[in-house]
Amino acid sequence: MAMAKGVTQFAAYQQQVYxxxxxxxxxxxxxxxxxxxxxxxxxxxxxxxxxFRQGWGEAQKxxxxxxxxxxxxxxxxxxxxEEN
Numbered sequence: 001m002a003m004a005k006g007v008t009q010f011a012a013y014q015q016q017v018y019x020x021x022x023x024x025x026x027x028x029x030x031x032x033x034x035x036x037x038x039x040x041x042x043x044x045x046x047x048x049x050x051x052f053r054q055g056w057g058e059a060q061k062x063x064x065x066x067x068x069x070x071x072x073x074x075x076x077x078x079x080x081x082e083e084n
Contacts, residue, residue, distance in 0.1 A: 041074055045051070058064065 021032075046054070
């Protein structure tokens with residue numbers, strides 16, 4: 001059921017994005033494309049090896065920060081809600 005909801009929600013967002021895109025003057029499309037590419041690159045996950053190397057390097061330099069147990073519980077609850 002969550003899968004169908006996600007697919008429907010994706011289709012709705014996709015339709016809205018296409019509508020906005022159609023309203024952008026052609027001369028601004030190269031700039032919009034660059035913005036979208038920059039955004040995607042900033043939010044996509046790094047490959048596991050690269051992420052591990054970065055985290056390991058930070059840990060070796062002492063660049064670690066404690067996380068409060070309540071925050072961990074909240075993250076787990078949020079994840080469980082998304083799965084259901």
